[in-house]
Amino acid sequence: MAWDEAERILSEADLIHDGQAVDRALDDLASQITERLEHTRPLILGVMIGGMVPAGMLLPRLGFPLQLDYVHATRYRGGLSGQNDLQWRAEPGTPVRDRVVLVVDDILDEGHTLAGIVEALQAQGAAEVLTAVLVNKLHQRKHPGLRADFVGLEVPDRYVFGVGMDYKGLCRNAPGIFAVREPAPATGDRAEAKEPTQ
Numbered sequence: 801m802a803w804d805e806a807e808r809i810l811s812e813a814d815l816i817h818d819g820q821a822v823d824r825a826l827d828d829l830a831s832q833i834t835e836r837l838e839h840t841r842p843l844i845l846g847v848m849i850g851g852m853v854p855a856g857m858l859l860p861r862l863g864f865p866l867q868l869d870y871v872h873a874t875r876y877r878g879g880l881s882g883q884n885d886l887q888w889r890a891e892p893g894t895p896v897r898d899r900v901v902l903v904v905d906d907i908l909d910e911g912h913t914l915a916g917i918v919e920a921l922q923a924q925g926a927a928e929v930l931t932a933v934l935v936n937k938l939h940q941r942k943h944p945g946l947r948a949d950f951v952g953l954e955v956p957d958r959y960v961f962g963v964g965m966d967y968k969g970l971c972r973n974a975p976g977i978f979a980v981r982e983p984a985p986a987t988g989d990r991a992e993a994k995e996p997t998q
């Protein structure tokens with residue numbers, strides 16, 4: 801575990817959304833989800849590990865009958881970039897056949913994790929699979945056609961952590977959403993960038 805490194809990264813990180821913004825986003829997510837799912841007796845599946853924090857903050861905001869369970873599927877496995885394969889560590893313990901299922905995760909980045917989970921739940925006979933993420937990362941590298949049904953906040957195309965999201969397995973408890981500070985460009989790069997174009 802990179803404890804010292806994680807402390808330094810947190811102290812130098814840029815705050816993208818503070819705790820109040822996260823709370824407002826969760827309120828907003830909850831009202832959208834309520835409008836869509838309140839009469840469906842849904843099965844809510846938190847995606848371990850990161851999804852457990854936003855799922856835990858979201859659930860008390862949902863005032864209708866629902867059932868909670870989890871799946872554990874991971875692509876990053878403590879690293880800062882995703883592997884090609886989605887590793888399943890726990891399939892849902894509750895049968896999903898004929899159920900309306902809401903998958904709750906912390907972040908939609910390239911979308912391979914959510915796509916793999918949605919595909920598995922559909923293959924298991926779920927009646928409908930919806931997805932909710934606390935944050936959506938803005939870039940053009942998404943798994944084709946992948947969008948979350950409910951999105952709390954947008955984040956820039958940087959490595960982010962906090963509210964469930966980790967930095968090398970740590971910092972998931974940071975109370976807002978932070979982005980790892982990017983190193984300043986090398987002097988040579990800067991000089992090159994300033995070079996006038998002919």
Ligand SMILES: O=P(O)(O)OC[C@H]1O[C@H](OP(=O)(O)OP(=O)(O)O)[C@H](O)[C@@H]1O
Nearest residue numbers: 848849850874875876909910911912913
């Ligand atoms: O959209 P993608 O590019 O597929 O990435 C998003 C996934 O990455 C993180 O999981 P990770 O594999 O790091 O596991 P964790 O929940 O244990 O942090 C996060 O919790 C999402 O599940």
Ligand SMILES: Nc1nc2[nH]cnc2c(=O)[nH]1
Nearest residue numbers: 909958959960961965966
């Ligand atoms: N913690 C964290 N996990 C991710 N999984 C995919 N993208 C990210 C990210 O930016 N931060």
